[in-house]
Amino acid sequence: xxxxxxxxxxxxxxxxxxxxxxxxxxxxxxxxxxxxxxxxxxxxxxxxxxxxxxxxxxxxxxxxxxxxxxxxxxxxxxxxxxxxxxxxxxxxxxxxxxxxxxxxxxxxxxxxxxxxxxxxxxxxxxxxxxxxxxxxxxxxxxxxxxxxxxxxxxxxxxxxxxxxxxxxxxxxxxxxxxxxxxxxxxxxxxxxxxxxxxxxxxxxxxxxxxxxxxxxxxxxxxxxxxxxxxxxxxxxxxxxxxxxxxxxxxxxxxxxxxxxxxxxxxxxxxxxxxxxxxxxxxxxxxxxxxxxxxxxxxxxxxxxxxxxxxxxxxxxxxxxxxxxxxxxxxxxxxxxxxxxxxxxxxxxxxxxxxxxxxxxxxxxxxxx
Amino acid sequence: xxxxxxxxxxxxxxxxxxxxxxxxxxxxxxxxxxxxxxxxxxxxxxxxxxxxxxxxxxxxxxxxxxxxxxxxxxxxxxxxxxxxxxxxxxxxxxxxxxxxxxxxxxxxxxxxxxxxxxxxxxxxxxxxxxxxxxxxxxxxxxxxxxxxxxxxxxxxxxxxxxxxxxxxxxxxxxxxxxxxxxxxxxxxxxxxxxxxxx
Numbered sequence: 001x002x003x004x005x006x007x008x009x010x011x012x013x014x015x016x017x018x019x020x021x022x023x024x025x026x027x028x029x030x031x032x033x034x035x036x037x038x039x040x041x042x043x044x045x046x047x048x049x050x051x052x053x054x055x056x057x058x059x060x061x062x063x064x065x066x067x068x069x070x071x072x073x074x075x076x077x078x079x080x081x082x083x084x085x086x087x088x089x090x091x092x093x094x095x096x097x098x099x100x101x102x103x104x105x106x107x108x109x110x111x112x113x114x115x116x117x118x119x120x121x122x123x124x125x126x127x128x129x130x131x132x133x134x135x136x137x138x139x140x141x142x143x144x145x146x147x148x149x150x151x152x153x154x155x156x157x158x159x160x161x162x163x164x165x166x167x168x169x170x171x172x173x174x175x176x177x178x179x180x181x182x183x184x185x186x187x188x189x190x191x192x193x194x195x196x197x198x199x200x201x202x203x204x205x206x207x208x209x210x211x212x213x214x215x216x217x218x219x220x221x222x223x224x225x226x227x228x229x230x231x232x233x234x235x236x237x238x239x240x241x242x243x244x245x246x247x248x249x250x251x252x253x254x255x256x257x258x259x260x261x262x263x264x265x266x267x268x269x270x271x272x273x274x275x276x277x278x279x280x281x282x283x284x285x286x287x288x289x290x291x292x293x294x295x296x297x298x299x300x301x302x303x304x305x306x307x308x309x310x311x312x313x314x315x316x317x318x319x320x321x322x323x324x325x326x327x328x329x330x331x332x333x334x335x336x337x338x339x340x341x342x343x344x345x346x347x348x349x350x351x352x353x354x355x356x357x358x359x360x361x362x363x364x365x366x367x368x
Numbered sequence: 369x370x371x372x373x374x375x376x377x378x379x380x381x382x383x384x385x386x387x388x389x390x391x392x393x394x395x396x397x398x399x400x401x402x403x404x405x406x407x408x409x410x411x412x413x414x415x416x417x418x419x420x421x422x423x424x425x426x427x428x429x430x431x432x433x434x435x436x437x438x439x440x441x442x443x444x445x446x447x448x449x450x451x452x453x454x455x456x457x458x459x460x461x462x463x464x465x466x467x468x469x470x471x472x473x474x475x476x477x478x479x480x481x482x483x484x485x486x487x488x489x490x491x492x493x494x495x496x497x498x499x500x501x502x503x504x505x506x507x508x509x510x511x512x513x514x515x516x517x518x519x520x521x522x523x524x525x526x527x528x529x530x531x532x533x534x535x536x537x538x539x540x541x542x543x544x545x546x547x548x549x550x551x552x553x554x555x556x557x558x559x560x561x562x563x564x565x566x
Contacts, residue, residue, distance in 0.1 A: 040552035
């Protein structure tokens with residue numbers, strides 16, 4: 001072996017690039033030259049050593065990076081909608097941002113003020129570093145929170161929590177639908193904020209359905225116990241037992257850009273209607289309807305076509321237009337299990353033979 | 369290499385869930401390395417900082433396509449290199465800058481006197497030897513040893529052959545060995561050679 005080959009092999013070994021054969025050849029060679037052992041060991045040590053860096057510099061750099069993204073109008077989660085432009089003109093402004101720690105404090109607070117407060121305006125709490133998880137229409141996702149609690153998010157949902165999660169409280173905000181399995185921590189209540197209800201749990205499993213465009217939000221308790229407070233009725237605390245669900249009528253219903261108030265609301269529009277129901281169990285296998293989505297099943301009982309269309313839109317990531325008004329109000333029952341959207345549409349046509357549908361890509365029109 | 373696996377996991381979270389915590393983790397993981405790399409081309413700390421920020425803006429904007437990258441580290445380094453070289457040419461600075469002219473600094477050479485049987489003097493020699501490496505050799509050494517790129521990735525990044533990378537790494541190691549008075553003066557038996565020839 002030439003010297004060159006020896007050094008190639010040794011450097012490959014230290015870099016983790018040597019094949020098994022090469023390692024064997026090298027090891028055998030080294031065994032024959034015990035006088036090399038010390039030097040080779042030293043080389044190995046020098047090679048391996050990586051100093052442990054503390055991360056503060058990187059964390060500061062990240063804050064500056066977020067600030068810069070905002071200044072350049074790059075949409076990032078819960079920032080107000082802006083057109084994404086990474087323009088060169090942003091560069092000229094940037095000279096000043098490479099500054100000392102004192103300025104960082106100012107930047108951090110400006111940034112926090114610019115962000116939309118996500119806790120319904122509690123005032124004293126600034127939204128610091130926020131973690132946000134979103135799911136697209138047609139997909140679900142499983143998230144593990146810092147305390148070990150698991151959340152399954154249904155399609156078209158958003159879950160956010162901030163850096164203080166787990167310090168004294170465990171607070172998250174939910175838009176959409178999620179199934180929560182919360183780690184028991186008696187001294188750290190787990191609180192979920194949706195647009196019109198707050199749910200406090202100690203440790204339990206339950207489903208929350210709170211899509212902003214839906215008429216109703218539902219909280220279904222599977223096990224444990226939870227306390228639900230409605231935002232406009234702070235003194236009413238409702239405690240659910242397993243197999244119960246709480247249904248809250250959202251005080252405003254926004255459907256496809258048109259704002260409607262519930263026409264026959266017997267109470268003032270500011271106070272939503274509330275009902276406690278029992279969860280529905282499927283007779284066939286005693287599974288619970290409200291969390292069928294986790295098994296990728298869509299169960300609908302006595303729902304209008306319009307409501308079903310909305311659920312299908314979320315599940316299949318399509319757009320559905322129902323042309324005939326009387327069709328929108330028609331009530332249907334059924335289960336979609338592993339069906340594709342095309343199969344689901346065929347199934348609907350079998351249930352209601354007079355309907356016709358046109359499907360182009362992910363645009364669907366249903367009429368008579 | 370476990371690090372690429374970790375990065376792939378983060379990219380999946382970012383791509384599928386818009387997971388901002390994963391994005392932050394990725395930034396913190398890569399920032400120092402990419403900044404140094406950008407610095408070696410741009411030779412300005414401020415510009416390097418901005419460039420890495422640009423790379424990460426791209427990562428966020430293109431996040432949906434990030435799920436299936438095979439060599440994510442190579443992807444980040446290549447993006448950084450391209451953006452940096454583009455910037456130089458836009459500003460009409462040092463057009464056609466070759467890797468030999470990149471300013472490379474190797475930072476992670478340390479030693480623990482309790483662990484190693486090296487004198488401080490020897491170690492100073494080692495550091496000097498690395499800094500005296502020919503520029504391309506030093507760059508390759510840094511990318512492999514400090515930045516954690518595979519030979520294949522370095523080859524791709526610098527448009528060289530893997531054999532070249534092997535040879536350069538061997539040169540670097542031999543020079544370090546020399547500082548520790550470890551030089552091969554005797555030839556090694558030929559039987560080892562036949563196994564290697566494949």
